[in-house]
Amino acid sequence: MNGIIQSILLCIVVVEIIVGCFGNGFIALVNCIHWVKKRKISAVNQILTALAFSRISHLSTLLTFLFLSTLYSDLVLSTILVKLLNFHIIFSSHFSMWLAACLGLFYFLKIANFSNSFFVYLKMRVNQMVSGTLLMSLAFLFLNTLLINSYIDGQIGGHRRYPLYGFSSNDTAAFYRVILIINYSIFTFPPFVISQSTFLLLIFSLWRHHKRMQQYTERCRDALANAHIKVLKPMITYVLLCSIYFLAHLIQNLKTELLENIFYIRCCQIATLAFPSGHSCALIWGDTKLRQTSLFVLWWLTCRFKDVHPMGP
Template sequence: MGIAIGIIFAVIIIVQFIIGNVANGFIALVNIIDWVKRRKISLVDQIITALAISRIDMLCSTFLIVLITSLYPDLNTAVKMVKISNNIWIVANHFSIWLATSLSIFYFLKIANFSNYVFLCLRWRLNKVVSVTLLLSLVLLLMNILIMNMHIDTWSDGSKRNVSFGFRSKNCTRFFKLALLINTMFTCVPFTVSMVAFLLLIFSLWRHLKNMQYHAKGSRDPSTAVHIKALQMVVVFILFYTLFFLSLAIQLWTSESQEKNNLFYATLIITFPSVHSCMLILRNSKLRQASLLVLWWLLCRSKDVQTLVP
């Protein structure tokens, strides 16, 4: 990768980092203020708020890892920093992914329509389903942290025993490839759950539209509109989730000579928590109205400043 292309990707990462933090901070702030005012908060707002906070943590930890890998070509001097930043990223990425998966489960159970007894039981216990899903995911989080720390300790001990090992170039690349493999394996579970919920929601919508056509009610039925709105949210989520998942997986297939492409893959990874949060603001009526009020206030302030300037 040339210097110019590297600078371009670095600028994109910085822009996405700023946009993602502003968007997620805005989501968390609006929902927390509404929570304080109403003294209550819905389940979906709880999920979105926690998701926004976890994504801020994920963006910061990803940005930190990019800096570490750029500033420390010989990672022997930064073992502790690597372990801390990796643990922070694993925790942030875990909650970001699983909260987003819980959001897709929420839309599926809330909007889809099946007469299956298991589905109806899950719908009636929607709050418990989300809570149990997040609690069970903590087991995977613990396993992920333990395996990753064992991997880092083994890498560190090997470098201390053999100075020539050094973990430069190829060895450094192998370290990150194995770390990516571990994270990708643990990402497969929530990704599969989200895909299943997505496909079942599509099937529910298709069957619902077929029934509407049979009864000649048309596509303007309120239930159909709710189906389509939820489906749009899940489609956007799945697209960016797939992009995020592939950005992890593709790095495992690339050759070791392509380690300079890390900035490119970091750009793809940051896209998911940044752009998807912006889409959440646009598709959520409360967040969209709050964003319009902020934009209107900023526009009025800019006009006032212009009038004061001679």
């Protein structure tokens, strides 16, 4: 029975990764085609395309790791291989989190309406703010990589090695637990805070705008309110999935013994993979161009399927 449950959980993990790769690949492909045709690309589409590529890289790395850990669960890694594997995961997850945070920051500065002079100054330099935030994040990436590599060098001394997966001992589980704490708890927290802050400030901006408009008109909504709501819809999904992602990694750090339970690990993987996979679907549905293109592709595939398999009389 346990074997069947584990197989089902593993299938869910693989499906999430495949859906995420297809969703992010679709975003990147549509934006790149539009870029080639129009010879230009907007700032938001640049962020979306970079975010899609980073998530494809992240999900591909996780799929490779999952494939190797399933087929070669007893494989033992040297220091160089552990560093290389962790660098790929750190690099891809770093840009996945920070680009998503930059997307929320871009929407906030473009849509929100505050009379504060400092906010007006930032609003006029939205592209520089997003670029500066992304450049600042490189310092976190460097520090993250440095700390993890230093920890790996300190733990894997001499000829000591660690298995790829299957935390069969407390020492191995504790080793990977520290890596999880450094990578997903400490260095995931800043973009998580930025994302939550921009979301709450957008809601506050919409509330203030609504109160202000009630003094002048009885119309249900105006253009600025519609812009707020259009941006907030995908951001609600993003904030929820990002919170689940952060909490799932945080929960893994509570007890070392839990990392020895494969059922617990699979459940955490399902929770964390919902963020890069589910958010791509929310981005597609929230963007008019991407939504229309996806509906056209689905319609075309449906027609092709009917032509290949005609219905009986």
